[in-house]
Amino acid sequence: MNTAPLAERIRPIELTEVVGQKHILGENKILNRIVNSGRISNMIFYGPPGTGKTTVANIIAKKTNKSFYKLNATNASLNDVKEVIATTNTLMGMNGVLLYLDEIQNFNKKQQQSLLEYIENGKITLIASTTENPYHYVYKAILSRSTIFEFKMLVKEDVIKGLKRGLTIIRDEIKNDVIVKDEALDYMGEVSGGDLRKALNGLEVAIYSTPPNSHGEIIIDLNIVMDSTQGKILNYDKSGDSHYDVLSAFQKSIRGSDVDASLHYLARLVESGDLISICRRLLVIASEDIGLAYPNAITIVKNCVDSALQLGLPEGRIPLAQGVILLATSPKSNSVICAIDRAINDLRNKEIGDIPAYIKDSHYSGAEDLGRGIGYKYPHNYKNNYVKQQYLPDNIKEAIYYNPGNNKMEEQFSNYIKSLKDLK
Structure with missing residues (x-):
């Protein structure tokens, strides 16, 4: 019996067998056209686990005459990369080398830079995969030399399609008839979180841990798959x-x-x-x-x-x-963030000038000699605790940062300020 995981045993060998990703693999879609042309360029596959990135890379490898090498950046070193690069000068590398680098986000900048020279001269064609946004984790020089393809999370129907294909493989491998209830397939498709590999692992555990009945049938119902599969794993990483x-x-x-x-x-x-x-x-x-x-x-x-x-x-x-x-359910206003950002923008981009002397600190001996506080009008000494005077520096004295939002509360604030300014 083949002891490889079911996900490996059913790995597609043609693009038409890949479930999901129709936006890039469907007929006449860009990645489909590239693969069928045989002219493979540097690519980065980005998306959640179990969505077909490695599968598509393997299919591409089979359609090219280049020597194929696969590294996982989680445990590969710079020496591993150098060994692959060294083959470009041998008979094995005469047609070029296709390097599939899984989880490229785990390579540091120096390790990624080591690939650049050989990507440039065409001796190495790089296909890298990552579960993280490449614009955040991949060296910009590599990004500029690569085409980025986003692999989207599989929908439940895609996962169920893959499960049915896996079920066909298992039925061919064992003598017992395997019957998987529709509600069991539906549940596995639901809790997989779009990860076909996870769903296939659950199916395999359910089938091989369930003894046949008196008729030689292995019947997988909802209770069995609930017991055999983990709860739904969310695609969430606090640092990702x-x-x-x-x-x-x-x-x-x-x-x-x-x-x-x-x-x-x-x-x-x-x-x-x-x-x-x-x-x-x-x-x-x-x-x-x-x-x-x-x-x-x-x-x-x-x-x-x-x-x-x-x-x-x-x-x-x-x-x-x-x-x-x-x-x-509250009324909304972005007047606060807009006001402070306008003020900060002026501070960063304009010659704002000095604070008016009469509102500078004057609570020390000698302040008056420096002209500090002279002419300041104390608002509480005036009617309605308001008196008109300039507070902004001269260069931006006409600046307006706060524009009241269109809501009842801010209209009240606005009307109050306007009423003060209208006082004679």
Whole structure:
């Protein structure tokens, strides 16, 4: 019996057998055309695990006359790369070398740079794969010389299609009839998280751990696959690219007042145990996206965050959900972040000039001799605690940074300031 994992035994040898990735592998799609042309260029495959990156690289290797080498950057060294490069000057490398470098994000800059010279002269054709965003982890000189293809997470239907193919292989290998209930296949497709390799491993465990019945049938039902497969593994890494994708979707959903989507992404973060990121992002959102449209939001959210940090998870999910629902259903205004960013932009890009002398610190002996505080009008000595005077430096005295948002609260603030300025 073949002892290789099922995922390896059913690995496609033709592009038509690859499940999913129709956006790049479908008929007349770009990667399909490149592979069938036989003229292979440097490529980077980017996407979650179990989506076909290694499979497609193997198919490409079989369609070229180049010598094929495979390294995994997790455990490969610079010496391993040098050994591959050395073959370019031998008979084995006379037609060029195709190097498949898996998990390239684990190579440091020096290791990646060592490939450049040989990528440039065409002696090495590089196909690298990564589960992380290549724009964050791959050396820019390699990016500029490569075509990037994103492998997307498989949908449930794609995973089930792959499972059925695996089931056909197993049926050919063993003497017993194998019957997998539809609800069992559906469950494996659902909890796989788009990872076909994970789903196939679960199917194999379920089948080989289940004894045949009196009729010689191995029947796999929902209870068996639930017992044989792990729970759903989320595509989330606190230090990886998906971390920022989930947080971005979380904030944008709250900003868009979609309370259900907001709770969905909160659930992802809660399930990953990423309590600190949730708390920091909620505090930011309270000022960045709600701001003065509902000034009390940040106070309430701060209390929710403090409660969550004190409780920890899983109980902390409850005050966090309270904060999320509050923010998602609150009126929105970005006037606060726009105001401070305009002020910072002037500070960085303009000659702003000096602070007016009359509002400089004058609480020390000799300040008056320097002209500090002379002519300052103390607002509390005037009607309504307001008096018109210049506070900004001369060079930017007409600058306007705060533009009130279009909401009831900020309209009240705006009307109050206007009423002061209209006073004679």
